[in-house]
Amino acid sequence: MTAGRTLRLGRGGRGLLIFVGLILIWWGLTLLFRVPSYMLPTPDRVAVALWNGRGYLAHNALITICEIMLGLGFGLLLGASLALAMMFSPLFQRWMMPVLVVSQAIPVFALAPLLVLWFGFGLASKVIMAMLVIFFPVTASFFDGLRRTETGWIDLAKTMRASPYAQLRHVRLVAALPAFGSGLRVAAAVAPIGAVIGEWVGSASGLGYVMLNSNARMQTDVCFAALFLLSLMAVFLWQLVDILLRRILYWVPDASHPAGRSA
Protein backbone atom coordinates (compact mmCIF):
# COMPACT_ATOMS: atom_id res chain seq x y z
CA MET A 1 0.00 0.00 0.00
CA THR A 2 2.71 2.41 1.05
CA ALA A 3 4.77 1.52 -2.00
CA GLY A 4 1.82 2.28 -4.23
CA ARG A 5 1.30 5.66 -2.61
CA THR A 6 4.98 6.58 -3.00
CA LEU A 7 4.81 5.73 -6.67
CA ARG A 8 1.83 8.00 -7.10
CA LEU A 9 3.89 10.92 -5.82
CA GLY A 10 5.47 11.00 -9.26
CA ARG A 11 9.07 11.74 -10.08
CA GLY A 12 8.97 15.39 -9.01
CA GLY A 13 7.38 14.56 -5.68
CA ARG A 14 9.85 11.83 -4.90
CA GLY A 15 12.76 14.07 -5.86
CA LEU A 16 11.50 16.78 -3.54
CA LEU A 17 11.07 14.29 -0.71
CA ILE A 18 14.64 13.04 -1.11
CA PHE A 19 15.90 16.62 -1.25
CA VAL A 20 14.07 17.66 1.93
CA GLY A 21 15.10 14.43 3.67
CA LEU A 22 18.79 14.96 2.91
CA ILE A 23 18.67 18.56 4.14
CA LEU A 24 17.02 17.44 7.39
CA ILE A 25 19.67 14.76 7.96
CA TRP A 26 22.39 17.32 7.28
CA TRP A 27 20.77 19.77 9.68
CA GLY A 28 20.38 17.11 12.34
CA LEU A 29 24.02 16.08 12.07
CA THR A 30 25.32 19.66 12.39
CA LEU A 31 23.13 20.24 15.46
CA LEU A 32 23.87 16.89 17.03
CA PHE A 33 27.66 16.99 16.75
CA ARG A 34 28.01 20.78 17.02
CA VAL A 35 30.21 20.85 13.95
CA PRO A 36 31.93 24.24 13.62
CA SER A 37 30.43 26.11 10.67
CA TYR A 38 33.78 26.51 8.90
CA MET A 39 33.84 22.74 8.58
CA LEU A 40 30.20 21.97 7.86
CA PRO A 41 27.81 24.95 7.82
CA THR A 42 24.15 24.41 8.70
CA PRO A 43 21.66 24.49 5.81
CA ASP A 44 20.24 27.82 6.94
CA ARG A 45 23.69 29.43 6.79
CA VAL A 46 24.12 28.07 3.27
CA ALA A 47 20.72 29.45 2.31
CA VAL A 48 21.73 32.87 3.62
CA ALA A 49 25.03 32.69 1.74
CA LEU A 50 23.10 31.72 -1.37
CA TRP A 51 20.84 34.74 -1.02
CA ASN A 52 23.53 37.25 -0.10
CA GLY A 53 25.83 36.17 -2.90
CA ARG A 54 23.04 35.70 -5.46
CA GLY A 55 24.43 38.05 -8.09
CA TYR A 56 27.96 36.74 -7.82
CA LEU A 57 26.84 33.10 -7.73
CA ALA A 58 24.39 33.48 -10.63
CA HIS A 59 27.06 35.10 -12.77
CA ASN A 60 29.52 32.28 -12.12
CA ALA A 61 26.87 29.57 -12.46
CA LEU A 62 25.99 30.94 -15.88
CA ILE A 63 29.61 30.64 -16.97
CA THR A 64 29.77 27.02 -15.78
CA ILE A 65 26.50 26.26 -17.58
CA CYS A 66 27.99 27.70 -20.76
CA GLU A 67 31.07 25.52 -20.39
CA ILE A 68 29.00 22.41 -19.76
CA MET A 69 26.59 22.99 -22.63
CA LEU A 70 29.33 23.88 -25.11
CA GLY A 71 31.38 20.91 -23.96
CA LEU A 72 28.35 18.68 -24.31
CA GLY A 73 27.54 20.02 -27.77
CA PHE A 74 31.07 19.68 -29.14
CA GLY A 75 31.61 16.39 -27.32
CA LEU A 76 28.47 14.88 -28.86
CA LEU A 77 29.46 16.17 -32.27
CA LEU A 78 32.97 14.76 -31.98
CA GLY A 79 31.73 11.49 -30.48
CA ALA A 80 29.07 10.94 -33.13
CA SER A 81 31.43 11.86 -36.00
CA LEU A 82 34.10 9.47 -34.78
CA ALA A 83 31.56 6.66 -34.46
CA LEU A 84 30.27 7.29 -37.99
CA ALA A 85 33.78 7.50 -39.42
CA MET A 86 34.71 4.23 -37.71
CA MET A 87 31.60 2.57 -39.12
CA PHE A 88 32.35 3.70 -42.66
CA SER A 89 36.05 2.87 -42.59
CA PRO A 90 37.29 -0.27 -40.85
CA LEU A 91 40.82 0.98 -41.51
CA PHE A 92 40.11 4.19 -39.61
CA GLN A 93 38.54 2.14 -36.84
CA ARG A 94 41.57 -0.12 -36.47
CA TRP A 95 43.93 2.85 -36.18
CA MET A 96 41.67 5.09 -34.15
CA MET A 97 40.43 2.71 -31.46
CA PRO A 98 43.83 2.39 -29.66
CA VAL A 99 44.23 6.18 -29.77
CA LEU A 100 40.81 6.63 -28.19
CA VAL A 101 41.51 4.10 -25.49
CA VAL A 102 44.81 5.77 -24.65
CA SER A 103 43.08 9.14 -24.55
CA GLN A 104 40.83 7.73 -21.84
CA ALA A 105 43.66 6.08 -19.94
CA ILE A 106 45.23 9.48 -19.22
CA PRO A 107 43.42 10.99 -16.23
CA VAL A 108 41.79 14.31 -17.09
CA PHE A 109 43.21 15.74 -13.88
CA ALA A 110 46.70 15.23 -15.30
CA LEU A 111 45.72 16.89 -18.55
CA ALA A 112 43.97 19.86 -16.99
CA PRO A 113 47.08 21.99 -16.26
CA LEU A 114 48.32 21.43 -19.80
CA LEU A 115 44.99 22.39 -21.31
CA VAL A 116 44.94 25.57 -19.23
CA LEU A 117 48.48 26.29 -20.36
CA TRP A 118 47.60 25.75 -24.03
CA PHE A 119 44.12 27.22 -24.20
CA GLY A 120 44.24 29.84 -21.46
CA PHE A 121 42.30 30.65 -18.32
CA GLY A 122 39.07 31.30 -20.20
CA LEU A 123 36.19 29.26 -21.54
CA ALA A 124 38.13 27.31 -24.17
CA SER A 125 40.17 25.11 -21.84
CA LYS A 126 37.06 24.12 -19.84
CA VAL A 127 35.00 23.35 -22.91
CA ILE A 128 37.80 21.16 -24.24
CA MET A 129 38.09 19.46 -20.87
CA ALA A 130 34.36 18.69 -20.79
CA MET A 131 34.55 17.55 -24.40
CA LEU A 132 37.34 15.12 -23.54
CA VAL A 133 35.33 13.35 -20.87
CA ILE A 134 32.14 13.43 -22.93
CA PHE A 135 33.06 12.20 -26.39
CA PHE A 136 34.33 8.76 -25.46
CA PRO A 137 31.16 7.24 -23.97
CA VAL A 138 29.26 8.69 -26.93
CA THR A 139 31.66 7.25 -29.51
CA ALA A 140 31.84 3.86 -27.84
CA SER A 141 28.11 3.31 -27.44
CA PHE A 142 27.04 4.91 -30.73
CA PHE A 143 29.61 2.91 -32.69
CA ASP A 144 28.41 -0.23 -31.00
CA GLY A 145 24.84 0.60 -31.96
CA LEU A 146 25.75 1.35 -35.57
CA ARG A 147 27.66 -1.91 -35.86
CA ARG A 148 24.91 -4.06 -34.43
CA THR A 149 22.12 -3.04 -36.78
CA GLU A 150 19.89 -6.05 -37.34
CA THR A 151 21.15 -7.40 -40.69
CA GLY A 152 17.62 -8.36 -41.69
CA TRP A 153 16.59 -4.68 -41.62
CA ILE A 154 19.48 -3.76 -43.90
CA ASP A 155 18.80 -6.71 -46.23
CA LEU A 156 15.17 -5.70 -46.50
CA ALA A 157 16.13 -2.11 -47.33
CA LYS A 158 18.57 -3.38 -49.97
CA THR A 159 15.91 -5.49 -51.68
CA MET A 160 13.79 -2.33 -51.76
CA ARG A 161 16.60 -0.66 -53.73
CA ALA A 162 17.50 1.76 -50.94
CA SER A 163 20.63 3.79 -51.67
CA PRO A 164 23.50 3.49 -49.15
CA TYR A 165 22.52 6.94 -47.90
CA ALA A 166 18.89 5.87 -47.40
CA GLN A 167 20.07 2.77 -45.55
CA LEU A 168 22.09 4.96 -43.22
CA ARG A 169 19.45 7.63 -42.76
CA HIS A 170 16.38 5.42 -42.38
CA VAL A 171 17.81 2.25 -40.87
CA ARG A 172 21.26 2.37 -39.30
CA LEU A 173 21.03 5.79 -37.65
CA VAL A 174 17.56 5.22 -36.24
CA ALA A 175 18.39 1.72 -35.09
CA ALA A 176 21.50 3.03 -33.30
CA LEU A 177 19.62 5.77 -31.46
CA PRO A 178 19.01 3.75 -28.28
CA ALA A 179 22.74 3.05 -28.03
CA PHE A 180 23.49 6.71 -28.71
CA GLY A 181 21.01 7.53 -25.95
CA SER A 182 22.87 5.50 -23.35
CA GLY A 183 26.09 7.26 -24.36
CA LEU A 184 24.34 10.60 -24.04
CA ARG A 185 23.15 9.74 -20.53
CA VAL A 186 26.69 8.99 -19.38
CA ALA A 187 27.91 12.14 -21.13
CA ALA A 188 25.33 14.30 -19.36
CA ALA A 189 26.39 12.84 -16.02
CA VAL A 190 30.12 13.46 -16.50
CA ALA A 191 29.91 16.80 -18.33
CA PRO A 192 29.84 18.95 -15.15
CA ILE A 193 32.88 17.06 -13.81
CA GLY A 194 34.92 18.02 -16.84
CA ALA A 195 34.02 21.68 -16.61
CA VAL A 196 34.60 21.98 -12.85
CA ILE A 197 37.98 20.22 -12.96
CA GLY A 198 39.03 22.73 -15.58
CA GLU A 199 37.93 25.57 -13.31
CA TRP A 200 39.78 24.16 -10.32
CA VAL A 201 43.04 23.98 -12.17
CA GLY A 202 43.00 27.49 -13.46
CA SER A 203 40.28 30.05 -13.99
CA ALA A 204 38.97 33.43 -12.93
CA SER A 205 35.27 32.54 -12.97
CA GLY A 206 32.79 29.69 -12.78
CA LEU A 207 31.39 27.68 -9.88
CA GLY A 208 34.60 25.66 -9.53
CA TYR A 209 36.52 28.90 -9.11
CA VAL A 210 33.98 30.12 -6.53
CA MET A 211 34.39 26.91 -4.53
CA LEU A 212 38.15 27.05 -4.57
CA ASN A 213 38.20 30.74 -3.70
CA SER A 214 35.70 30.55 -0.83
CA ASN A 215 37.36 27.43 0.55
CA ALA A 216 40.68 29.23 0.78
CA ARG A 217 39.00 32.06 2.72
CA MET A 218 37.21 29.66 5.07
CA GLN A 219 33.85 30.80 3.60
CA THR A 220 32.59 27.24 3.71
CA ASP A 221 28.96 28.38 3.44
CA VAL A 222 29.66 30.02 0.04
CA CYS A 223 31.49 26.91 -1.07
CA PHE A 224 28.43 24.85 -0.14
CA ALA A 225 26.14 27.29 -1.92
CA ALA A 226 28.16 26.82 -5.11
CA LEU A 227 28.10 23.05 -4.62
CA PHE A 228 24.34 23.21 -4.21
CA LEU A 229 23.95 25.11 -7.48
CA LEU A 230 26.22 22.67 -9.22
CA SER A 231 24.19 19.65 -8.10
CA LEU A 232 21.01 21.46 -9.09
CA MET A 233 22.45 21.97 -12.57
CA ALA A 234 23.52 18.36 -12.85
CA VAL A 235 20.05 17.13 -11.86
CA PHE A 236 18.35 19.47 -14.33
CA LEU A 237 20.68 18.43 -17.13
CA TRP A 238 19.99 14.77 -16.37
CA GLN A 239 16.23 15.38 -16.38
CA LEU A 240 16.43 17.31 -19.63
CA VAL A 241 18.32 14.51 -21.35
CA ASP A 242 15.93 11.95 -19.91
CA ILE A 243 12.83 13.74 -21.19
CA LEU A 244 14.43 14.29 -24.58
CA LEU A 245 15.44 10.64 -24.92
CA ARG A 246 12.05 9.36 -23.86
CA ARG A 247 10.49 11.48 -26.57
CA ILE A 248 12.91 10.38 -29.29
CA LEU A 249 12.96 6.73 -28.26
CA TYR A 250 9.18 6.34 -27.98
CA TRP A 251 9.49 2.98 -29.74
CA VAL A 252 11.96 1.42 -27.33
CA PRO A 253 10.10 -0.48 -24.63
CA ASP A 254 10.72 1.31 -21.31
CA ALA A 255 13.67 3.26 -22.60
CA SER A 256 15.23 4.19 -19.29
CA HIS A 257 13.28 2.57 -16.49
CA PRO A 258 13.04 -1.19 -16.80
CA ALA A 259 10.76 -1.15 -13.78
CA GLY A 260 8.03 0.49 -15.78
CA ARG A 261 6.82 3.67 -17.31
CA SER A 262 4.63 4.66 -14.38
CA ALA A 263 7.75 5.81 -12.52
Add this chain to the structure above:
Amino acid sequence: MVALVRPRMDAAAAATRDQTPNGGNPGIRVRDLTLRFGAQTVFENLSFEISGGEFVALLGSSGVGKSSLLKIIAGLADATAGSVIGTDGLPIPGRIAYMGQQDLLYPWLTVMQNVTLGARLRREPVDRPWAEHLLERVGLSTRQKALPAALSGGMRQRAAIARTLYERQPIVLMDEPFSALDAITRAMVQDLAAELLADRTVLLITHDPLEACRLGHHLMVLSGHPARLGEPFTVPGQPPRAPDDPAVLTSQGHLLRLLVEASR
Protein backbone atom coordinates in the same frame (compact mmCIF):
# COMPACT_ATOMS: atom_id res chain seq x y z
CA MET B 1 -18.58 -5.80 -47.61
CA VAL B 2 -17.18 -6.30 -51.08
CA ALA B 3 -19.55 -3.74 -52.62
CA LEU B 4 -18.39 -1.15 -50.14
CA VAL B 5 -14.76 -1.38 -51.13
CA ARG B 6 -15.20 -2.09 -54.82
CA PRO B 7 -14.09 1.23 -56.35
CA ARG B 8 -10.83 1.24 -54.52
CA MET B 9 -10.25 -2.45 -55.20
CA ASP B 10 -10.79 -1.99 -58.92
CA ALA B 11 -8.24 0.78 -59.06
CA ALA B 12 -5.77 -1.25 -57.10
CA ALA B 13 -6.40 -4.38 -59.13
CA ALA B 14 -5.89 -2.41 -62.34
CA ALA B 15 -2.64 -1.09 -60.99
CA THR B 16 -1.49 -4.63 -60.21
CA ARG B 17 -2.39 -5.78 -63.70
CA ASP B 18 -0.40 -2.97 -65.29
CA GLN B 19 2.62 -3.90 -63.28
CA THR B 20 2.33 -7.64 -63.55
CA PRO B 21 0.27 -8.81 -66.50
CA ASN B 22 -1.30 -12.17 -65.84
CA GLY B 23 1.08 -15.01 -66.56
CA GLY B 24 3.72 -12.53 -67.69
CA ASN B 25 5.73 -12.70 -64.52
CA PRO B 26 9.30 -13.79 -65.06
CA GLY B 27 10.52 -17.01 -63.47
CA ILE B 28 13.87 -17.75 -61.87
CA ARG B 29 16.63 -19.69 -63.58
CA VAL B 30 19.47 -20.98 -61.42
CA ARG B 31 22.47 -22.50 -63.20
CA ASP B 32 25.39 -24.41 -61.65
CA LEU B 33 25.31 -22.42 -58.45
CA THR B 34 28.17 -23.18 -56.06
CA LEU B 35 28.78 -21.71 -52.63
CA ARG B 36 31.93 -22.31 -50.62
CA PHE B 37 33.10 -20.83 -47.36
CA GLY B 38 36.81 -21.57 -47.29
CA ALA B 39 37.25 -25.32 -47.52
CA GLN B 40 33.61 -26.02 -46.77
CA THR B 41 31.28 -26.49 -49.72
CA VAL B 42 27.72 -25.56 -48.84
CA PHE B 43 26.29 -26.57 -52.20
CA GLU B 44 27.70 -27.32 -55.61
CA ASN B 45 26.36 -27.06 -59.16
CA LEU B 46 22.83 -26.39 -58.08
CA SER B 47 20.52 -25.96 -61.09
CA PHE B 48 16.78 -25.49 -61.19
CA GLU B 49 14.13 -23.35 -62.77
CA ILE B 50 10.96 -21.85 -61.42
CA SER B 51 8.47 -20.92 -64.13
CA GLY B 52 6.77 -17.55 -64.03
CA GLY B 53 3.75 -17.41 -61.72
CA GLU B 54 4.71 -20.61 -59.90
CA PHE B 55 4.80 -21.04 -56.13
CA VAL B 56 7.73 -23.28 -55.25
CA ALA B 57 8.51 -24.44 -51.72
CA LEU B 58 12.10 -25.37 -50.97
CA LEU B 59 12.51 -27.67 -48.00
CA GLY B 60 15.59 -28.60 -46.07
CA SER B 61 16.87 -29.05 -42.56
CA SER B 62 18.53 -26.10 -40.87
CA GLY B 63 22.10 -25.35 -41.86
CA VAL B 64 21.77 -26.89 -45.29
CA GLY B 65 22.19 -23.54 -47.05
CA LYS B 66 18.59 -22.60 -47.83
CA SER B 67 18.88 -19.06 -46.56
CA SER B 68 22.19 -18.56 -48.35
CA LEU B 69 20.59 -19.73 -51.57
CA LEU B 70 17.73 -17.27 -51.12
CA LYS B 71 20.12 -14.41 -50.37
CA ILE B 72 22.11 -15.19 -53.51
CA ILE B 73 18.95 -15.18 -55.61
CA ALA B 74 17.92 -11.89 -53.98
CA GLY B 75 21.32 -10.38 -54.78
CA LEU B 76 22.15 -9.90 -51.10
CA ALA B 77 25.06 -12.33 -51.18
CA ASP B 78 27.46 -13.59 -53.84
CA ALA B 79 27.84 -17.16 -54.99
CA THR B 80 31.26 -18.69 -55.51
CA ALA B 81 30.23 -19.72 -59.03
CA GLY B 82 27.15 -20.04 -61.19
CA SER B 83 24.39 -17.71 -62.28
CA VAL B 84 20.91 -16.60 -61.31
CA ILE B 85 18.80 -14.87 -63.93
CA GLY B 86 15.15 -14.28 -64.79
CA THR B 87 13.55 -16.63 -67.33
CA ASP B 88 13.17 -13.51 -69.48
CA GLY B 89 16.95 -13.12 -69.50
CA LEU B 90 16.98 -10.06 -67.23
CA PRO B 91 18.59 -9.93 -63.78
CA ILE B 92 16.51 -10.73 -60.70
CA PRO B 93 17.63 -8.08 -58.14
CA GLY B 94 15.39 -5.03 -58.32
CA ARG B 95 12.39 -7.16 -59.22
CA ILE B 96 11.90 -8.99 -55.94
CA ALA B 97 10.03 -8.51 -52.73
CA TYR B 98 11.64 -10.20 -49.76
CA MET B 99 10.21 -11.62 -46.56
CA GLY B 100 12.77 -12.63 -43.97
CA GLN B 101 12.79 -15.05 -41.05
CA GLN B 102 11.40 -12.41 -38.74
CA ASP B 103 8.74 -9.99 -39.87
CA LEU B 104 11.48 -7.29 -40.01
CA LEU B 105 9.03 -4.53 -39.22
CA TYR B 106 10.94 -1.42 -38.17
CA PRO B 107 9.90 -0.89 -34.53
CA TRP B 108 10.01 2.91 -34.81
CA LEU B 109 7.55 3.08 -37.71
CA THR B 110 3.78 2.67 -37.58
CA VAL B 111 2.09 -0.14 -39.49
CA MET B 112 1.26 2.24 -42.34
CA GLN B 113 4.82 3.59 -42.47
CA ASN B 114 6.18 0.05 -42.45
CA VAL B 115 3.94 -1.01 -45.33
CA THR B 116 5.02 1.99 -47.40
CA LEU B 117 8.67 1.65 -46.34
CA GLY B 118 9.90 0.97 -49.87
CA ALA B 119 8.58 4.31 -51.11
CA ARG B 120 10.30 6.18 -48.28
CA LEU B 121 13.59 4.40 -48.89
CA ARG B 122 13.47 5.14 -52.62
CA ARG B 123 12.26 8.72 -52.05
CA GLU B 124 9.10 8.06 -54.01
CA PRO B 125 5.71 9.52 -53.17
CA VAL B 126 3.70 7.16 -50.99
CA ASP B 127 0.80 5.41 -52.72
CA ARG B 128 -1.64 5.70 -49.83
CA PRO B 129 -4.76 4.23 -51.48
CA TRP B 130 -2.77 1.15 -52.47
CA ALA B 131 -1.39 0.76 -48.96
CA GLU B 132 -4.83 1.22 -47.43
CA HIS B 133 -6.26 -1.34 -49.79
CA LEU B 134 -3.56 -3.85 -48.83
CA LEU B 135 -4.04 -3.24 -45.11
CA GLU B 136 -7.72 -3.90 -45.63
CA ARG B 137 -6.94 -7.15 -47.38
CA VAL B 138 -4.78 -8.34 -44.51
CA GLY B 139 -7.32 -7.11 -41.96
CA LEU B 140 -5.25 -4.33 -40.39
CA SER B 141 -7.24 -1.28 -41.51
CA THR B 142 -7.92 -0.22 -37.96
CA ARG B 143 -4.29 -0.62 -36.84
CA GLN B 144 -2.61 1.70 -39.36
CA LYS B 145 -1.19 3.96 -36.70
CA ALA B 146 -0.13 1.23 -34.29
CA LEU B 147 3.54 0.52 -33.63
CA PRO B 148 4.66 -3.06 -34.30
CA ALA B 149 5.24 -3.64 -30.58
CA ALA B 150 1.49 -3.24 -30.04
CA LEU B 151 0.63 -6.03 -32.49
CA SER B 152 0.38 -9.78 -32.02
CA GLY B 153 2.72 -12.10 -33.93
CA GLY B 154 0.05 -12.91 -36.50
CA MET B 155 -0.76 -9.23 -37.05
CA ARG B 156 2.91 -8.39 -37.47
CA GLN B 157 3.28 -11.11 -40.08
CA ARG B 158 0.20 -9.82 -41.91
CA ALA B 159 1.65 -6.32 -41.89
CA ALA B 160 4.83 -7.81 -43.37
CA ILE B 161 2.76 -9.44 -46.12
CA ALA B 162 1.12 -6.09 -46.89
CA ARG B 163 4.60 -4.49 -47.04
CA THR B 164 5.75 -7.25 -49.43
CA LEU B 165 2.73 -6.74 -51.69
CA TYR B 166 3.10 -2.95 -51.61
CA GLU B 167 6.29 -3.39 -53.64
CA ARG B 168 4.30 -4.77 -56.63
CA GLN B 169 7.20 -7.00 -57.57
CA PRO B 170 6.69 -10.01 -59.85
CA ILE B 171 8.99 -12.24 -57.78
CA VAL B 172 8.57 -12.88 -54.07
CA LEU B 173 11.27 -14.58 -52.00
CA MET B 174 10.31 -15.82 -48.54
CA ASP B 175 12.68 -17.19 -45.92
CA GLU B 176 10.68 -19.19 -43.36
CA PRO B 177 8.42 -16.21 -42.80
CA PHE B 178 5.84 -18.05 -40.72
CA SER B 179 8.06 -20.26 -38.59
CA ALA B 180 7.66 -18.14 -35.46
CA LEU B 181 3.86 -18.27 -35.43
CA ASP B 182 1.67 -20.67 -33.49
CA ALA B 183 -0.02 -23.42 -35.53
CA ILE B 184 -3.43 -21.75 -35.84
CA THR B 185 -2.15 -18.31 -36.72
CA ARG B 186 0.32 -19.88 -39.12
CA ALA B 187 -2.44 -21.73 -40.98
CA MET B 188 -4.44 -18.51 -41.32
CA VAL B 189 -1.53 -16.40 -42.48
CA GLN B 190 -0.54 -19.13 -44.95
CA ASP B 191 -4.01 -19.04 -46.51
CA LEU B 192 -3.84 -15.28 -46.77
CA ALA B 193 -0.37 -15.37 -48.33
CA ALA B 194 -1.40 -18.02 -50.87
CA GLU B 195 -4.44 -15.98 -51.86
CA LEU B 196 -2.62 -12.66 -52.16
CA LEU B 197 0.47 -14.04 -53.88
CA ALA B 198 -1.38 -15.96 -56.61
CA ASP B 199 0.17 -15.23 -60.05
CA ARG B 200 3.49 -14.14 -58.56
CA THR B 201 6.62 -16.19 -58.92
CA VAL B 202 7.29 -17.30 -55.36
CA LEU B 203 10.16 -19.16 -53.79
CA LEU B 204 9.31 -20.10 -50.22
CA ILE B 205 11.96 -21.56 -48.00
CA THR B 206 10.68 -23.61 -45.12
CA HIS B 207 11.52 -26.50 -42.86
CA ASP B 208 7.87 -27.29 -42.28
CA PRO B 209 6.68 -30.11 -44.63
CA LEU B 210 3.02 -29.26 -43.97
CA GLU B 211 3.57 -25.64 -45.00
CA ALA B 212 5.33 -26.74 -48.17
CA CYS B 213 2.59 -29.25 -49.06
CA ARG B 214 -0.18 -26.74 -48.49
CA LEU B 215 1.32 -23.83 -50.40
CA GLY B 216 3.63 -25.04 -53.15
CA HIS B 217 2.77 -25.85 -56.76
CA HIS B 218 6.01 -27.76 -56.68
CA LEU B 219 8.30 -28.79 -53.84
CA MET B 220 12.03 -29.24 -53.83
CA VAL B 221 14.16 -30.78 -51.12
CA LEU B 222 17.68 -29.56 -50.43
CA SER B 223 19.75 -31.98 -48.36
CA GLY B 224 23.18 -33.39 -47.69
CA HIS B 225 26.71 -31.97 -47.38
CA PRO B 226 27.37 -30.49 -49.84
CA ALA B 227 23.66 -29.98 -50.41
CA ARG B 228 21.90 -31.43 -53.44
CA LEU B 229 18.42 -30.94 -54.78
CA GLY B 230 16.12 -33.95 -54.84
CA GLU B 231 13.65 -34.62 -57.65
CA PRO B 232 10.96 -31.90 -57.78
CA PHE B 233 7.77 -33.08 -56.26
CA THR B 234 4.15 -32.10 -56.90
CA VAL B 235 1.20 -32.39 -54.55
CA PRO B 236 -2.10 -32.88 -56.41
CA GLY B 237 -4.64 -30.05 -56.23
CA GLN B 238 -4.43 -26.27 -56.26
CA PRO B 239 -2.82 -24.40 -53.34
CA PRO B 240 -3.68 -23.40 -50.71
CA ARG B 241 -4.65 -26.98 -49.97
CA ALA B 242 -6.66 -27.84 -46.88
CA PRO B 243 -4.53 -29.05 -43.99
CA ASP B 244 -6.64 -32.24 -43.77
CA ASP B 245 -6.46 -32.93 -47.52
CA PRO B 246 -5.39 -36.61 -47.78
CA ALA B 247 -2.89 -35.76 -50.52
CA VAL B 248 -1.33 -33.10 -48.28
CA LEU B 249 -1.09 -35.50 -45.37
CA THR B 250 0.43 -38.28 -47.45
CA SER B 251 2.96 -35.93 -49.04
CA GLN B 252 3.79 -34.38 -45.72
CA GLY B 253 4.59 -37.77 -44.23
CA HIS B 254 6.61 -38.75 -47.26
CA LEU B 255 8.58 -35.50 -47.13
CA LEU B 256 9.25 -35.75 -43.44
CA ARG B 257 10.66 -39.25 -43.97
CA LEU B 258 12.86 -37.97 -46.82
CA LEU B 259 14.15 -35.13 -44.66
CA VAL B 260 14.90 -37.35 -41.69
CA GLU B 261 16.69 -39.91 -43.88
CA ALA B 262 18.68 -37.16 -45.56
CA SER B 263 19.80 -35.76 -42.21
CA ARG B 264 21.21 -39.07 -41.01
